[in-house]
Amino acid sequence: MKRAIMIVTALAAGLLLAGCLQINTTISVNKDGSGTIDQKFLMKSDMMAMMSGLSSMGQDNQGDSAQSDNGFSLFDKQQLEKDAAKMGNDVRLVSAEPLKTDFGEGYHAVYAFKDVTRIQINQNPGDNLPSQMQQGGSETASQTPDYVRFGFRAGSPSVLTITFPEPQKQQGNGTADSTANQKMSEQDLAMIMQFYQDMRITTDVVFNGSIVSTNASYRTGNRVTLLDFQFNKLLDNPEFKKQLMEGKSEQMSNFQNLGKMFPGMMIETKPTVEVRFR
Structure with missing residues (x-):
């Protein structure tokens, strides 16, 4: 099981434990370059129950996350205020509240910024996890920031540029002993497929105006989708399963590679x- 978890860590940067998550991030941009970041973060109910069990046994760090009646909660306003600083010096927390759905529990947070060029959005969902759920204290692949950055020029139309990070190279010595080259058994694969079921991570940019032109691949009205990763769409893909079992996770080490391999x-x-908009 440990080997399978290590393979999943390499599957996509920052996806460790993301199988139990749904994360929706919407960046709204005004014509003057100001705007908001709306984020909904949910963890599956069974994972919440497991974390609550650990909390009740005294194995969690109370400084890392808020405590609910069940012993564990992802909603921690002080931590969300710290998260605002990670997004940029210009970002501030406007509102935050606990969130509960049929999928699970988490929070809904809204941040504001005055200058979009001063914000950065981390693609790695592991960065949003409470620190006691991350892999130790060192900076592993799942914790390495993977920032999307923005450029802006006001005018008529205004122009927003979105720059993605370069694909991360898989670490390792390239030998058969490296994590990326370890093969997965049928049992490992079944466990991973079950664990990642219903995982969804989305990132959208909404323009408060009308889009004049864009080279974005996915646009609907005044909305540009940067990422809509639904793991369920991969569950029945034989090529995806084959590459997992053959230990070719280095070819799937980031979202953009996954987009090219699985259209x-x-x-x-x-x-x-x-994006040009007015």
Whole structure:
């Protein structure tokens, strides 16, 4: 099981434990470059129950996450205020509240910024996990920031540029002993498929105006989708399962690679996207 978890860590940067998560991030941009970041973060109910069990046994760090009646909660306003600083010096927390759905529990947070060029959005969902759920204290692949950055020029039309990070190279010595080259058994694969079921991570940019032109791959009205990663769409893909079992996770080490390999996913694969709007 440990080997399977290590393979999943390499599957997509920052996806460790993301199988139990749904994360929706919407960045709204005004014509003057100001805007908001709306984020909904949910963890599956069974994972919440497991974390509550650990909490009740005194194995969690109370400084890392808020405590609910069940012993564990992802909603921690002080931590969300710290998360605002990670997004940029110009970002501030406007509102935050606990969130509960049929999928699970988490929070809904809204941040505001005055200058979009001063914000950065981390693609790695592991960065949003409470620290006691991350892999130790060192900076592992699942914790390495993978920032999307923005450029802006006001005018008529205004121009927003979105720059994606370069694909991360898989660490290792390239030998048969490296994590990326370890093969997965049928049992490991079945466990991973079950664990990642219903995982969904989305990132959208909404323009408060009308889009004049864009080279974005996915646009609907005034909305550009940068990422809509639904793991369920991969569950029946034989090529995806084959590459997992053959230990070729280094070929799937980031979202953009997944978008190129499996076109059914809504994942922007251009290194830079430009949107003209007014």
